[in-house]
């Protein structure tokens with residue numbers, strides 16, 4: 001079984017619909033370590049030794065977050081700044097994350113059409129994720145195809161959102177059981193719930 005840790009970062013969980021539903025499901029999956037970063041570090045006093053030990057103990061690192069200003073919520077950025085140290089994650093002797101996988105599970109307000117060259121956001125979603133992709137590569141990690149919910153604010157709870165949550169649970173479960181082949185991400189690619197659930201039915 002693969003060892004998976006989900007780092008969940010949402011600063012406003014009382015108004016979250018998408019991520020809170022995803023988190024509720026992910027926490028229940030046996031054998032998956034679930035870390036609620038804002039609950040664990042309300043004062044942003046990240047315990048670097050503890051986090052590095054956590055990373056060493058897992059094969060797949062999942063960052064679950066809502067896209068905020070085309071980036072991660074600030075505590076997850078702080079976590080990267082402090083935990084991914086020189087000599088640990090990169091640089092001389094910094095190969096402790098080599099061959100691990102980074103998977104992003106993100107929700108975004110914009111639609112998939114908006115995240116195109118001619119769309120409202122003017123770039124693909126993957127273009128906005130480039131810093132995280134290159135961070136993974138610098139740390140010798142595999143950057144997997146991100147799992148995405150577009151138009152998260154409009155997603156109907158009983159249909160699109162439920163489908164996305166089911167896809168997320170299926171993805172984590174199959175990753176844990178080493179039944180899901182996480183491909184390296186190509187430039188324009190994202191995974192959506194249909195990709196996972198259709199694959200699982202096939």
Ligand SMILES: Cc1cc2nc3c(=O)[nH]c(=O)nc-3n(C[C@H](O)[C@H](O)[C@H](O)COP(=O)(O)O)c2cc1C
Nearest residue numbers: 016017018019066067068069070107108109110152
């Ligand atoms: C401070 C803030 C910044 C946001 N920035 C973006 C953004 O850059 N791109 C985008 O598509 N949506 C953006 N959104 C929309 C969020 O991604 C969306 O509210 C979230 O994914 C919904 O998930 P939730 O129900 O778990 O909160 C932003 C929302 C907030 C509150």
